[in-house]
Amino acid sequence: MGSRQRVPFRFRLDLHSGVPVYRQIIDQVRGGIASGSLSVGDQLPTVRQLAVDLSINPNTVARAYRELELVEVLETHQGTGTFISAQKIRGGGEERSRQLAQIVTDSVARAGAIGFTVEDLVEQLRGLVLEPSRRR
Amino acid sequence: MGSRQRVPFRFRLDLHSGVPVYRQIIDQVRGGIASGSLSVGDQLPTVRQLAVDLSINPNTVARAYRELELVEVLETHQGTGTFISAQKIRGGGEERSRQLAQIVTDSVARAGAIGFTVEDLVEQLRGLVLEPSRRR
């Protein structure tokens, strides 16, 4: 338990989840930012490299990056790479809180539907923060 | 408390969430069962009624019901309606874990998208545990 190290961000796909691959990439980048694994200025894997890593087509990676760029989560610099962009400040606190409550309610319902408790959810979430990518 | 009452279960759709409508219906039925809003034997709205209520195509409702029937969450009785069936014991731990991971990834991404961190999520979840009966 020495000093905590910065662990390289790692993408993982679940090809059987029914969630589109490009969407999984988007979610994981957003999640990585939310969990602190990805910070402003960090470079993401290149389109081609991530495509190889995940055994998918580069177009699929490019699409995910592109959508994240459109909403200003990423910045791409042609010929250079793709980076986490400075996140802009969000508006209305009330609406945000309402949305957060909705997200929580949803996840509890979905987890409950397959027999997991709120504690199970919390445990999973804590895992994300402490060890964003266990394997190297 | 003698006679069984018609539970006023309410479906809500988010047409902008990217989650297919039929899937949202499935999730809400499952969630309703997990949360106790729906119990064994409760009757669901008819396909046509729910389609009207949600302003969607009856085929979409039918598909959701059909899929729930396939996994024995619902039972349809010709000429009578659609009901919550007795829940069987759940199977494979691997599939469940996969789904839990999906739920967690999803909620983290959604929270991240509106500027919340994993810690914010955990805090909200803990709030639910401390005051579980505030809602309803």
Next chain:
Amino acid sequence: MGSRQRVPFRFRLDLHSGVPVYRQIIDQVRGGIASGSLSVGDQLPTVRQLAVDLSINPNTVARAYRELELVEVLETHQGTGTFISAQKIRGGGEERSRQLAQIVTDSVARAGAIGFTVEDLVEQLRGLVLEPSRRR
């Protein structure tokens, strides 16, 4: 000069402009809205139809529509079609004015660089409003 009629919106591509095709489509939809040729609720050509009309690949049309959907200019309903969405209200008036001034300055500079005057620009713009699509 009888009553003014609603003219069907028409896309036109300039394959030699160097501007990406999907971008031209995006610009024309946005322009159509700005000029009043396209209104909330109007259905756009189907992905496949527009692809045929413009002799381009359906993927290119889909990409343009997709990006416009992401910024909530369009709404797509699977199996139904693609429609002009209700435009949301914009924020800060000052910043907007600054941006408009920038757009005007830019266009004047670019037009001037090839020997056109402000009047030429105004004339072209007026043409857009009066006859959004001359040919039928």
Next chain:
Amino acid sequence: MGSRQRVPFRFRLDLHSGVPVYRQIIDQVRGGIASGSLSVGDQLPTVRQLAVDLSINPNTVARAYRELELVEVLETHQGTGTFISAQKIRGGGEERSRQLAQIVTDSVARAGAIGFTVEDLVEQLRGLVLEPSRRR
């Protein structure tokens, strides 16, 4: 007013506009000439200096200058620098019209993207004509 002065022409980049950087430089040189900010014989910043000023790669500046040189807008004199060259008469009307249409489409789309109409654009342009010397 005797000796010719170094005009304090200033380049400005918008890295989020989607317009290639080299193209923005080209446009600004052309625009500067059209607006009178740059005159025949004026010296431009060196490739390296401009690259430093704009925090971009010298190759990008070099490319912009090279393309302007190819169309004889600029002249480079070895060991001296890069200068605005005497402008030749412009050619084909078709190409010019095409470019004007592009400029108009572009400005309408950009204005529409922030909620302005074609009328707003026209109004702004008219304002320029009425008070052409307010700026500078």
Next chain:
DNA sequence: GTGGTCTAGACCACC
């Protein structure tokens, strides 16, 4: 029928 996702692969633009 509608739109959505993904692959394969070509070619371009930029650094």
Next chain:
DNA sequence: GTGGTCTAGACCACA
């Protein structure tokens, strides 16, 4: 080398 655009075509999801 980087990312960007486009095509061709398969297959899926939804109404």
